[in-house]
Amino acid sequence: MDVVTIGESMVVFTPTSNGLMRYATHFTKKIGGAESNVAVGLARLGHRAGWISRVGNDEFGKAILAFLKGEGVDISKAKIDEEAPTGIYFKEMRRQNDIRVYYYRKGSAASLLSPADLDEEYIASAKYLHITGITPALSASCREAILAAIKIARDNGVKIVFDPNLRLKLWKEEIARETLLHIASQVDIVLPGMVEATFLFGNHPPEKLGQLFLEHGASLVVLKLGEKGAHYFTGKEDKWVPGFPVEQVIDPVGAGDGFAAGFISGLLDGLSIYHAVERANAVGALVTMVYGDVDGLPERDEIEKLIAKNNEDVIR
Incomplete structure (x- = not known):
C-alpha cells in the first residue's frame, strides 16, 4: 500500500440553486x-490508497463504500456499524465566494472509531x-485512534x-490547539x-511559522498560501512555490x-520537494474549478x- 488514511466520509447534499438553503x-x-x-485523489494519480473508517449499515454508508471502491480506493478495513448512522452534511452555495457547510455527524458511525x-x-x-x-475532533475514541495510528506508524518506520x-x-x-500541537510534534510532514x-x-x-513547526518536531513543513502557492521548509532550505492562476473559483x-x-503523489514518484509542491498546487487549483x-x-x-503549460507561460 502506498498510503493509508483514516477518517470520516459523509454524504453531501448541495442545493441545485444558489441562495439561502x-x-x-x-x-x-x-x-x-x-x-x-x-485517497481518491491519489488513486486517480495511479497510487494505491487505503481508507480506514466506519459507516452505518444504511443506504448512505453503502453509497460511500461503493463510490470509494469504484474510484479504486481499498475499503477492506472500513467497518459497517449496525446501529450508528452514516454522517451527512449540507453545502450552502449562498453566492460566489460565500459557501457555507453544515455538518450532521454527531453520533455517526465514524465518530465511534477507536483503536x-x-x-x-x-x-x-x-x-x-x-x-x-x-x-481527533469527532470524539475521545477517535482521538485515541489517531494517536494509536501514529504510534503504529512510528514503530514501523511509516x-x-x-x-x-x-x-x-x-x-x-x-482542546483543539493542545491536540493539534501534540500531533504536529509526532509526525514527519x-x-x-x-x-x-x-x-x-x-x-x-510565513517564514517564522514554518520555523516554529520545525522546532516543534516536524522534519518538513509545507505552508499553504492559497492562490499565492505554498512555501516549504526543511531546516536546510525553504522555498516559495508559486500557485496556478484560476480564472474563477467554483467550489473551494x-x-x-x-x-x-x-x-504525497509527488513524493511517491520521487520528485524533489519543490516539484512535489508544484504538483500539489496544480491539483489544488484544478479542484477549485x-x-x-x-x-x-x-x-x-x-x-x-x-x-507544462504553466511553465511555458512563465518562460515566455
Missing part, C-alpha cells in the same frame, strides 16, 4: 470527507500514513503526513494553511485535500498538461 427544493447528492478525498478498528499490519505496510485534525484541517465547530479552541498555523502559533509571517471545498494528494469535493480531482495527464 431554506428556500432550496432540490439537492444533488455526492460523497465527501477530507481523508477519503485524499480497536485499526489493523497494525495494514498501517505498517504503507509508505505513508495520512491523517487530519478533523478525526512516514506520517498531517493536515491540521482546523474545524472549530467540532471542539473547543483550547505537516501541511498547514495560514489559518491553522496562526491558530497554533500566533500571528507571524476539497482544494486542501487535493493539495495533500498531489504532494469544479463543484464537489472530489469531482475536480485530476488524473495524471491533466496535471502534466497544466504544469
